[in-house]
Amino acid sequence: MAFEPPQRLVRALGETAPGGDDWLEKLPELAQQAVALRELTVERVQVPGGRSSLVVLVRTADGTPAVLKLAPPRARPESERAALAHWGGRGAVQLLEPPSIEGALLLERLHPEMSVRSLPEAKALLEAAGTLRRLWVEPPGDDDAHRFETVAERTGRQAEAMRASARTDAEVAPLVNAALAAREELLAAPPEERLLHGTFRQSKVLAGDRMPWLAVGPDPVVGEGAFDLARLVRDRVEDLIASPSGAATTRRRIKRLAESLEVDQERLRGWTLFRAVESGVRARRVGRPRDAELLLEFATWL
Numbered sequence: 001m002a003f004e005p006p007q008r009l010v011r012a013l014g015e016t017a018p019g020g021d022d023w024l025e026k027l028p029e030l031a032q033q034a035v036a037l038r039e040l041t042v043e044r045v046q047v048p049g050g051r052s053s054l055v056v057l058v059r060t061a062d063g064t065p066a067v068l069k070l071a072p073p074r075a076r077p078e079s080e081r082a083a084l085a086h087w088g089g090r091g092a093v094q095l096l097e098p099p100s101i102e103g104a105l106l107l108e109r110l111h112p113e114m115s116v117r118s119l120p121e122a123k124a125l126l127e128a129a130g131t132l133r134r135l136w137v138e139p140p141g142d143d144d145a146h147r148f149e150t151v152a153e154r155t156g157r158q159a160e161a162m163r164a165s166a167r168t169d170a171e172v173a174p175l176v177n178a179a180l181a182a183r184e185e186l187l188a189a190p191p192e193e194r195l196l197h198g199t200f201r202q203s204k205v206l207a208g209d210r211m212p213w214l215a216v217g218p219d220p221v222v223g224e225g226a227f228d229l230a231r232l233v234r235d236r237v238e239d240l241i242a243s244p245s246g247a248a249t250t251r252r253r254i255k256r257l258a259e260s261l262e263v264d265q266e267r268l269r270g271w272t273l274f275r276a277v278e279s280g281v282r283a284r285r286v287g288r289p290r291d292a293e294l295l296l297e298f299a300t301w302l
Contacts (some may be wrong), residue, residue, distance in 0.1 A: 005054055013072065015286040022120035023072040027054060030070055034104040038097075040068060043106070046112060048226040054076070066108035068098055076219060077103045082146035083220035085185060086195060086279065089181060091134030092215045110206040116278060117202035122203050125253070128157075128232055128278060129260050131205050131213050131227075136194040139222045151223025152187050157223045160277045165281045170280055175299055179277035183268040186226075189199065191264070196221050196228040217293055226263045230271035237294050245300040266294040 005027060014022065037041060039061040046055040046067075053071035060066050073076040084095045084105075094108045098113065115133075116124045116140055139148060159180055166176040197204070198219035208214040222226070242244040254272065258265040280295030 001052065003028045003056065006045065006047045006049040008048040008051060009054060013070075027070065030101070030103065031056065033066070034068055034070065036099050037101060038068075038106060040066070040106075051100070053217075056222070057108075057110075058225045059302075060096070063094075067109050069105045069107060071103055071105075073103065075212075076149075077105060079146065079148060079220055080218055081105055082140075082148070083195060083197075083218050086257070087135060087137070088212075088224075089210070089213075090137075091130075091131050092197075092218065093206075094210070101228055108208070108210070110208045110216065112206060114207040115203045116205040116213060117235070118158050121239075125232070125235075125257065126260075127213050128200075128205050128235075129157050129229075129257060131215050132197065132200055132228060132232070133261055135197050135215060135218075136225050139193065139195040147203055148220055148222045150193075151190075151196075151221055151227050154198075154221055155183055155187075155274065155278075162281050164279055165285055167275065169281075172277075172284065172296065175277050176281060177294060179274045179299070183274050186267060186270050186274075191192070191224050191267075193222050196223055198228065201230065201231050224263070225261060226258075226267040227271045227275075229257055229261060229263060229268055232277055233249055233268065233272045234295070234298055237298050241294050246298075250301050269302055273299055274295045276302065 005024060010024065019160060034040075035058070040058040043057040043059065046057060050209070051076040053069050056068040056070075056158060058066050058068045071080075081095065084092055088094070093110060096106045096108060104212050116128045119127065131256075162176045162180065166173040197215055198221040199217065200215065204217050205213050205215050230300075233250065234240070240250060243249060254268055255265055258268045276295050276299040280292045282287075284292035
């Protein structure tokens, strides 16, 4: 079978590595190796798929439905593997085997056609928040083989890119300065750290057989829960922007989510601001003006 990467993946990888690399060229060979090693039967490539990996629906040698996920090193697949192993299926998709090929994960099959995002908004937020709560566990100890990135480290890299954009784009400078100031204040006195999903949103929570809802696609990081929850605040941002009451709805959402997951409301607002501005500036930098406009307008409400 030809393992043709979906165009969504090709475009996204072009944004994260504009100079290019050879991972896409090697992908068909990597996929064939992973399939042969595990004696898998390929059903189809998942389309449109994700923005950082190729997802292939397969069956194991005994006929069990599964998912083969292949990702380039810059998507940190080994960090994802370590987090999924640490969670052990609690709130997240389960690993089906120990590592055999770097960058390839064999996972339990969920129902990709049904995410929490398909539910009415209030129900979707409730189910997503409940899933996220199960993921917030104590991170592995210092003697663990894998060291996870911290929120301070990840946002530090992002902050540098934001400053660079602000120097050449005066229009975004005020929001960037506000977001960077919020980050500095938040990092000055962080609460207890947990292992976080890192890129959590409604579309990352899929229906399963083992449990009703399970998270997929983490980019794990160690830090405070408000950082993780911040990405969920802006879910369905297109609907929020289109609504005359979008700003008020956002404020209510922050309050409701903060209370339901017992995080500080102001810390959640601050991380929501930082993450929205970071995403908006990045979208503007890589040529997605519509996404940038939505995210930066949303950030002005915070």
